[in-house]
Amino acid sequence: xxxxxxxxxxxxxxxxxxxxxxxxxxxxxxxxxxxxxxxxxxxxxxxxxxxxxxxxxxxxxxxxxxxxxxxxxxxxxxxxxxxxxxxxxxxxxxxxxxxxxxxxxxxxxxxxxxxxxxxxxxxxxxxxxxxxxxxxxxxxxxxxxxxxxxxxxxxxxxxxxxxxxxxxxxxxxxxxxxxxxxxxxxxxxxxxxxxxxxxxxxxxxxxxxxxxxxxxxxxxxxxxxxxxxxxxxxxxxxxxxxxxxxxxxxxxxxxxxxxxxxxxxxxxxxxxxxxxxxxxxxxxxxxxxxxxxxxxxxxxxxxxxxxxxxxxxxxxxxxxxxxxxxxxxxxxxxxxxxxxxxxxxxxxxxxxxxxxxxxxxxxxxxxxxxxxxxxxxxxxxxxxxxxxxxxxxxxxxxxx
Amino acid sequence: xxxxxxxxxxxxxxxxxxxxxxxxxxxxxxxxxxxxxxxxxxxxxxxxxxxxxxxxxxxxxxxxxxxxxxxxxxxxxxxxxxxxxxxxxxxxxxxxxxxxxxxxxxxxxxxxxxxxxxxxxxxxxxxxxxxxxxxxxxxxxxxxxxxxxxxxxxxxxxxxxxxxxxxxxxxxxxxxxxxxxxxxxxxxxxxxxxxxxxxxxxxxxxxxxxxxxxxxxxxxxxxxxxxxxxxxxxxxxxxxxxxxxxxxxxxxxxxxxxxxxxxxxxxxxxxxxxxxxxxxxxxxxxxxxx
Numbered sequence: 001x002x003x004x005x006x007x008x009x010x011x012x013x014x015x016x017x018x019x020x021x022x023x024x025x026x027x028x029x030x031x032x033x034x035x036x037x038x039x040x041x042x043x044x045x046x047x048x049x050x051x052x053x054x055x056x057x058x059x060x061x062x063x064x065x066x067x068x069x070x071x072x073x074x075x076x077x078x079x080x081x082x083x084x085x086x087x088x089x090x091x092x093x094x095x096x097x098x099x100x101x102x103x104x105x106x107x108x109x110x111x112x113x114x115x116x117x118x119x120x121x122x123x124x125x126x127x128x129x130x131x132x133x134x135x136x137x138x139x140x141x142x143x144x145x146x147x148x149x150x151x152x153x154x155x156x157x158x159x160x161x162x163x164x165x166x167x168x169x170x171x172x173x174x175x176x177x178x179x180x181x182x183x184x185x186x187x188x189x190x191x192x193x194x195x196x197x198x199x200x201x202x203x204x205x206x207x208x209x210x211x212x213x214x215x216x217x218x219x220x221x222x223x224x225x226x227x228x229x230x231x232x233x234x235x236x237x238x239x240x241x242x243x244x245x246x247x248x249x250x251x252x253x254x255x256x257x258x259x260x261x262x263x264x265x266x267x268x269x270x271x272x273x274x275x276x277x278x279x280x281x282x283x284x285x286x287x288x289x290x291x292x293x294x295x296x297x298x299x300x301x302x303x304x305x306x307x308x309x310x311x312x313x314x315x316x317x318x319x320x321x322x323x324x325x326x327x328x329x330x331x332x333x334x335x336x337x338x339x340x341x342x343x344x345x346x347x348x349x350x351x352x353x354x355x356x357x358x359x360x361x362x363x364x365x366x367x368x369x370x371x372x373x374x375x376x377x378x379x380x381x382x383x384x385x386x387x388x389x390x391x392x393x394x395x396x397x398x399x400x
Numbered sequence: 401x402x403x404x405x406x407x408x409x410x411x412x413x414x415x416x417x418x419x420x421x422x423x424x425x426x427x428x429x430x431x432x433x434x435x436x437x438x439x440x441x442x443x444x445x446x447x448x449x450x451x452x453x454x455x456x457x458x459x460x461x462x463x464x465x466x467x468x469x470x471x472x473x474x475x476x477x478x479x480x481x482x483x484x485x486x487x488x489x490x491x492x493x494x495x496x497x498x499x500x501x502x503x504x505x506x507x508x509x510x511x512x513x514x515x516x517x518x519x520x521x522x523x524x525x526x527x528x529x530x531x532x533x534x535x536x537x538x539x540x541x542x543x544x545x546x547x548x549x550x551x552x553x554x555x556x557x558x559x560x561x562x563x564x565x566x567x568x569x570x571x572x573x574x575x576x577x578x579x580x581x582x583x584x585x586x587x588x589x590x591x592x593x594x595x596x597x598x599x600x601x602x603x604x605x606x607x608x609x610x611x612x613x614x615x616x617x618x619x620x621x622x623x624x625x626x627x628x629x630x631x632x633x634x635x636x637x638x639x640x641x642x643x644x645x646x647x648x649x650x651x652x653x654x655x656x657x658x659x660x661x662x663x664x665x666x667x668x669x670x671x672x673x674x675x676x677x678x679x680x681x682x683x684x685x686x687x688x689x690x
Contacts, residue, residue, distance in 0.1 A: 034511075036621045038520035168667060194664045201625055202616045206414050206546070207660035214407065228522040231617040235524070239543040239614075241534055263524045 022061035023326035027317065028086035030079055031097040031121075032071040036202065037227040040099045040306060041071065043259065044121050047303065047310030048096075050296055055318055062326035067092060071099060074169065074199040074225065076106030083107055087114045093328040094119065096313055099306075100199075100225075101125035101171045108132045117334045121313040122306055125170040126178070126391035127398035129358045134331055136338045136357045138316055138350075139309040141389040142174040142223075145252040145274035148363050148384050149221070150182020153250055156365070156382070157272060159183075159219035161191045163212045163247075166223040168195035175223040175252060178391060183221075191217050202228045205236030212247065213240055219248045226254035226306070231263060238267025248272065256368055258304035261376050268376060271368045276361045277305035277347045278378045286346040308346040316341050316352070349386075356392050363387045406539055411658045417546035419653025420553025421615065425608025425626075426633040427560065427645045428601020434577045434640015436594055438488060439496055441503040443605055443630060445510035445623040450476045450606020451613050452514055452620075455523045465528050469610050477603030484598045489591075507623045514620035522617035525610075545614055552611075556604075557646060564642050573597060577640040578689075632671065636678045638688025647686050648678075 029048060031041035045068070052064065067090050072078025079098065086092045087110070095111075095118040098104050104123040108131035111118050117134045126141040153159040162183060166172035172195070180190050192215045197203040212220055220242065224233050234256075237249055249255070253275025256268060279290065279302055289311060293303045303311075320337040321328065328334050335357070342351035351360045362385050366378040391399040429443045453472035457463040463471065487506075491499050531548055534541040564570040576583040576590045584590050609622060616622070633652060637644030652671055659670035678686065 034621070036520075036522075036619050036625060038515070038619075038621075039522075042520065195667065196664065197660075197667050203660070204414075204418055204615055204657070206418075206543075206615075207411070207657045208664060210410055210414065211661050211664070228617045228619050231522045231524060232615070235614060235617070239534075239545060241541055241543070259521055263522070265524075 022063065023328070025062060025064045025094065025321060025326065025328055026090060026092040027064055027066050028083065028090065028092035028095045029066055029068045029097045030071045030083055030086070030095065030103070031068070032073075032099050033068070034070055035073055037074065037099065037199075037225060039259070040122070040225075040227050041097075043304055043306045044097065044099065044310035044313075046293070046297055046301070047307040048121075048314050050292060051311055051314035051318070053296070054292065055315075059318055059321050059326070062321060064321070071097065071103055074100035074102055076100070076102035079103030080106045080110065084110055087116055092116065094317065094334065096317060097121050098123045101128060101174075102169065104128045104135070105131065105170065108135075111135065115331045117331050117338075119313055119317055119338070121310050123171075125174045126389055126396075127174075129356055129389075130392070130399065133357075134335060136316075136335060136352060138313040138352070138359055139306075140276060140361070141358055141391060142171050142252070143178040143389050143391040144276065144359070144361065144387050145363055146175045146178035146221075146223075147182040147390040148387060149250060149252070149274040149365075150179050150184070150188070151186040152274065152365050152382070153179075153219055153221070154183055154186035154188040157219065157248060157250065159188055159217075159248065159250070161189050161217040162219040162221050162250075163192035163194065163215055163217040164190055164221045164223075165194040165196055165208055165212060167199050167225055167229060168197060169199050171225075172199075172223045174391075176221070177396065179221045181394070181396065182390075191215060196224070199225050199229070202232045205233050206240060209236045209240035209242055213242050213245055216245065217247060219250050222249060222251040222255055224254060226257045226304075230255060230257055231260050234264045234267050234271075238265065243267060243270065250274075253277070253305050253366070256378070257306075259302050261368070261378075264376065268368045269370060272381070273366050273368075273378075274363050275305055275366060276363055277308040278364065278366055278380070279303065280377055280379075281346070281348070281364075283344070283346070283348055285344050289346040303346070305347075312343065312345040312347065312350055315343060315345060319343075351386075353388060356389060358389045358392070360386050360388050407661070410540055410542075411661055412654060413542055413550075414546060415654030415657035416650070417549040417553075417653075418615075418657055419649040420549045421608060421611055422629065422633050422653050423553060423646055423649035424556060424611065425605055426630040426637075426649065427642065428597075428604045429630055430634045430637060430645045431573070431577075431597050431640055431642070432594070432601050433634060434638075435573065435580075435590075435597060436492055437639075438492060439499045439503065440488070441500055441627060442483075442506040442510070442623075443503075443602075444609075444625075444627040445507045446476050446480055446602040447605040447609030447612070448514065448618070448620060448622040449479070449510065449609070450603075451609035451618040451622060452518055452523070453606065454610040454613065455518070455525055455618065458525045459523075465525060465531070468525075469607055472610050473603040473607040476606035477599040480602035481595060481599050484595050488598070504624075507627075511620045511623050514623075518620065520619055520621075522619050523613065524617060525613050527614065549611060560642060569593070569596070629671070632675050634685075636675055636685050638682075638685030641685070641687035644685055644687030651678075
């Protein structure tokens, strides 16, 4: 036993000693690897791995060591435990991942105390970035797609009335509030609001859809976590005959994750989503990203909007390492290095707003259609350039 | 028909379809728990396994949906036998805790195994055209798949009721549930009987799991995700009672559906409220032995 301890000390001494030239930066990655939302974790994890594999040489002589932990269910409890462990036991210098908003919300006191920068790769509740000066978000706020969708639905899609239906947890409420704010500002009216149970379990969506069918709004704005819920909602939407009744399904892109779209069938055709990424997005970075993805993970695996954000997240982290020459000891400097960062990634041009530490990106209105080869695809109907998080601009609720 | 009556019929219809799914999936659990007092938390794993069998049969091997249901149920029923013979059997005399540890462990192992082969992305199955549309009853159109669930459920209830109440084996099972030692002493081979009911119960769970794909989508975590729901049905119905499981499935299915329609804000409150109220009044469930 003793000899191991000595070896450990020697190793530690070596790392510390060599710190000046070549740093080994420990990054904690916390993503859901188990449960019904495990595929969300894998979509981001694959993007992380791919970026690290392709760009490890860019930060030489420095190295990164990635330590992965399971985020668990969307309650925040497991995420808090494993993150605290990563900080205190593994001594990570930076944290990233975090699919679920409850995780990021629960972690704010820990991060504020430990002062470890956390680069959020998904969790989208708007006010999360206000909880800690060490939070930087590369993905989106619920308001990014939902707020412009409000005006778009009223002005372009002819929705005068809308029902909103959402999974009953912070990002769901946030998304619906953002849509409602934009929609009613444009002159529309939300006639029905239906919470559809917790995110931990896919419910039987039929009764909710029946209720909406009976209320007969022009449009249904839906929010569900992008995992197994998406398929369930689309099935119930088709089965209950809402589409036949003329209720148009609209929402953020979580409704039609690229890796589940083909399974959704005819019910999905005509669904209009607002989002910042589609597999068919036409830009050089996306073409390269997709080609590399297929090379590494096979033709059957497809990146989605979470993977695109994951790719940009690791890109931003690597750029910060380069900028700081591998010295991540001062968390304030790390956050400062990330502020104002911009790139042309798979999503197009993105930037981190230095004031809010949140992303600025283009939002596209996209319609699901059947492509000539028989598969389902998304075509872009219109683009809003450089969208900021409107929640923080309008200072709604906890976004103050 | 008036607006309110239409809504009530609609809730009853959707609730009935949901209840049939609950009944088919839970009945095996109820009988095995009643018969052996064995806490089988791997029941959901057999259901999930049935679902993935149907996915492979329909999507990779091109078998039609309905025959796949039959094949998957029989296959899972057969597969469950060695589990019962070589694993479960060792723990019949053990404490509840040991049984729970074994079976929840099996459930987690099954999740890992199926995730390895199928991945965590939800799967769906191609339905035949006659299950895709809806049945129009004049005042309202109902999804064909839900109608299919109800017809299948009613048919299964009839078969199970006949087997349970009118056949020799059914009489033996009832005798063994009521008083196992007495049944054994009059020469009933309870061990063999248990293997049989376990296989049938697991086969029905597999059928339930396969039918659930269209309702929830199928991921490996189905094995534990809906287990609480099945356990609630069993507890509210009373261990080992066919009638009880049916009544509990109907009550929970219909009230949950109605609650979601009328008071979506209440979430899962209705299911838990029913459970608490029923168990306060009848701690052993509707038809359980006190």
